[in-house]
Structures are given as structure tokens and as C-alpha cells.
Amino acid sequence: MEDNEIIELFWQRSQRAIAETDGKYGGRLQSLSMNILHDREDAEECVNDTYHAAWNTLPPKRPNYFFAYLAKLTRNFSFGKYDYYHAQKRSVTVVALSEEIENCIPAPNDFEQKLDSEEIGRILSEFLLQQPDEMRKIFVRRYWYMDSIRDISQMFHVSESKVKSILFRMRNKLRKYLEEGGIQL
Amino acid sequence: MRGKALLECMAYIDDKLIEEALNPPCIPHEKNLDEKNNKYNTVTKWRMAAACVLVLGVSATAFWSHQQQKNTPHTENIEIADQMDKASKDTGDRPKMHHNDTGMPAESTATDTDLYTAGTEQDKEKSIEDAMEDKAPAKQGSVYAEQYDEENGAADERQFAIEESQKTSYTILSDYYGEKDASVYDYPVPQKGTLLCYHDLQETINYYTKLENSAASVEDTIYAYQVVIDLYGDIETANGTQYKELHYESEGHLIIEQEYRRLIDLGYAVRLSEDFQLTGTFTKTEIDTFPLAPEYGYVFRFESET
Numbered sequence: 001m002e003d004n005e006i007i008e009l010f011w012q013r014s015q016r017a018i019a020e021t022d023g024k025y026g027g028r029l030q031s032l033s034m035n036i037l038h039d040r041e042d043a044e045e046c047v048n049d050t051y052h053a054a055w056n057t058l059p060p061k062r063p064n065y066f067f068a069y070l071a072k073l074t075r076n077f078s079f080g081k082y083d084y085y086h087a088q089k090r091s092v093t094v095v096a097l098s099e100e101i102e103n104c105i106p107a108p109n110d111f112e113q114k115l116d117s118e119e120i121g122r123i124l125s126e127f128l129l130q131q132p133d134e135m136r137k138i139f140v141r142r143y144w145y146m147d148s149i150r151d152i153s154q155m156f157h158v159s160e161s162k163v164k165s166i167l168f169r170m171r172n173k174l175r176k177y178l179e180e181g182g183i184q185l
Numbered sequence: 186m187r188g189k190a191l192l193e194c195m196a197y198i199d200d201k202l203i204e205e206a207l208n209p210p211c212i213p214h215e216k217n218l219d220e221k222n223n224k225y226n227t228v229t230k231w232r233m234a235a236a237c238v239l240v241l242g243v244s245a246t247a248f249w250s251h252q253q254q255k256n257t258p259h260t261e262n263i264e265i266a267d268q269m270d271k272a273s274k275d276t277g278d279r280p281k282m283h284h285n286d287t288g289m290p291a292e293s294t295a296t297d298t299d300l301y302t303a304g305t306e307q308d309k310e311k312s313i314e315d316a317m318e319d320k321a322p323a324k325q326g327s328v329y330a331e332q333y334d335e336e337n338g339a340a341d342e343r344q345f346a347i348e349e350s351q352k353t354s355y356t357i358l359s360d361y362y363g364e365k366d367a368s369v370y371d372y373p374v375p376q377k378g379t380l381l382c383y384h385d386l387q388e389t390i391n392y393y394t395k396l397e398n399s400a401a402s403v404e405d406t407i408y409a410y411q412v413v414i415d416l417y418g419d420i421e422t423a424n425g426t427q428y429k430e431l432h433y434e435s436e437g438h439l440i441i442e443q444e445y446r447r448l449i450d451l452g453y454a455v456r457l458s459e460d461f462q463l464t465g466t467f468t469k470t471e472i473d474t475f476p477l478a479p480e481y482g483y484v485f486r487f488e489s490e491t
Binding site for chain 2: 028063064067068069071072075076079118120121122125128129136137141143144145155
């Protein structure tokens, strides 16, 4: 089924929308989440959260790139769960104190923070679009899909050393690009 | 955490980039890979072909070189036979001695009777014997035939050369054949363009010539004589030009060397010592037909004969 048809099912509030989405992109979303969390149950939970978020946002949204839309949701859920677990590991007390103190301080300006992240994302997109296709895709596979070097080398039929070399050059170019653009992270 | 922040910012990259990376361009890449493989295979094939050609070339060169080395002695034997043949034709008698590049005779073996046989002559004989034993007279004959047909084409001379080649032993004599007496001979200075043989040498030549022609002679023996050549010529002195023995005059050494080179060029087995004493090995016929230079006088003698 085409992405437009699946989106249409969401708009029609059809339960088939979830099933079709899971059938078409469930495995890839699961894999993406696994790359971040390295836990099957947590990954499944993140994917289910993605479907739930998609059900809630479609409509009103009608994304042009349906998978990218879903994958971003999965990635965000996965990073959220990742942060949650790592925060727990650092110190339950700290987390607890943090949650407490968050109630005392003003909420951060989400709009400004999001704007900054989006701006950085836009700059990253500009940078990536200037790069050769293969190098760009390898970079995205590594830092967006969180694929391993071995998986990427098999995916692109190149040696692992070549993948490492490409990523090294890309990082250097990106650092230079960000420095020239005055971007501070 | 800057890295993690950047990683999180990756979430906001263009959806197009995410979709694009969703399905890596495996097919185009594989195509490129195939092209690379095809290029690699093509290059590899050419390299292998070039390597094969190189190996074959080296092998062929090595084989050819080896064959050349194997054939060299055979060629030399034929050349020796040709020289002997030519010498026989030139002199009408015995083939002359073969000499090496230094002008010195090849290795020889002295005997109790002060006669010795030159090693090179043995080689010549061996080559001829081999040719005969191998039932290859036709080949040998063809060599002679080519040589003679070019100049005379005389069948009898060709036959003579073959007969000469069948004489397989050279005996070189370097001293008087009999007991020496106390006689003292007063030899004249040889006139220009003449050759004077001293007594002992002449007597020895006569003796062995008779022996050679007698019924009791050994058929296969060719006699040659180891002689000292005294060269006489004009020398410029304070008193004017004088006709003298050149060996004792420093100005004459150059003339002796020139004469030595002339004889070498003519194919004679002559040597020149460090003190410019000219010596040589000649058969009787060679002595009889010696190419005398009109401006010099020659004395042929045994070394022991003064």
C-alpha cells in the first residue's frame, strides 16, 4: 500500500491504518529503536508510542515523507527512553530531585529551544545536501538511523574501513562547516 | 554532551534526506561495483596475459641463449675445419697452426723427445673425428664445398682437404732431430725479401720431409716446426740508414710488432715476446710459401740455434 493511502486511512480514522503502517514500516522502526536502546521490549514500546502519536497527529498533519515522519517520532521516543534509563542509572535521587526542582523553576522556552534545534537541523541538511550522495547517505545511516559500521558496509557493499574513512572526513567537514557558520553547540 | 546534542539535532534534518537514506542506493552502487569488478577483471586479465607473454619471452630468450651456448663449440669446430681447409688450399700442403687471440699457441704438452702436440690441434682433430664418426661427411664436405666452390670449385682440392683433415696428429718440433755436433756455421745476413733457414732447422725439415714421404711414415702425422724468426730491416741511425737485425734495435721493435700483426692478420701462428722476439709454428709448406715482405730479411731457426 502506498504511503498516501495509509495516510488516508489515518484520516479516515480506520484501524487498518495502524496495521498497514506496522506491516510496511514496523520492522524498520523497530530496528531504528533497537539501534538506540538495544532492548527489544523497549523498542516495541517506542514503536507502539509512535503509532499512537501518529494516530493522534494524522490528521491534522499530512506528511510528505511518511516514513521520515514516523521515524522521527520513533527516534524521539527512543532517545527519551534512553535518557530516562541513563538518568535512572546515574542516580535515582538526582532524578527525583530534578523532577522536584523542575516544578520550581520556570519551564524552559520550548519554542526557542526547538527553534534552535530546528535551525541546527536545517544547517545540517544544507551541509548534507552539498555532499556526494553516497557519503551523505552513509552519514545519515550512521547518525540518524544509528546503524553500525558493519551494517552500513554491508548495506553499501564497501569495506568497513572505507565507511570509517568516509565518516571521518564527513565529521571534519561538518565541524569546519559549523565553525564557518558560527554555530555553537 | 555537545555530541549528543548534535545527535539529537539530527532529528530535525530534512525528511527528504531520511527517506533517501532509507533505501541505500544498493542497485546503483552494485552497478558501480560491477563496473569496478568488470574493470578489475579486465585489467587483471590483461595483466595475466602480459605476465604470460613476459614469462614466455624470458623462457624463449633463455632457451635461445642456452642453445647458442650449446652450438658455439660446434660452430668453432667447423670454423677450425674451415681454417684448416683454407690453409691446405692456400699452401697446397699442411694446414697451419691455429692460434688464439693473444697470438700465443694454445695449451700444449711437451714430450720426452722434445716434441709436443698442441691441444688446439687435438681439438681440431677431435672435431673432425666426431664429424667422421657421426657419419656426417656430407655436412663436413658441404662446408668444404662452399669454401672451395666460392674460389676454385676444384673437386680434387676438396678431396685433398678431406684427406688432410683425416690426418689427425700434429707433431711440433722445436729442436734439431738428431745429436748436435760442435759445428759452427757462419750465416749471412738475409737479403731483403728473402728467408734464411739455419742449419739445424733446415736439416730437421729435410729429415721429417723424407720421413713423411717415405713408406714408413705415419700417415696421420703432420709435422710443424717451432721456430724463432729474426727480422732484418732498415734502421735510421746517426750514420744514416742501416740494414740490421731489428730485434737488437729499439727503433726496430715497432717494425717487428707491425710485422707480427701482419702475420697474425694472415693467419699465421706467430707470437711476440716481451723483448720483441718473434716466434712461430709453421709447417714446411708454410715456411716454403712464407709471405715475405720485400723490405725485410728473415731468419728462421730453432731457439737453441744461434
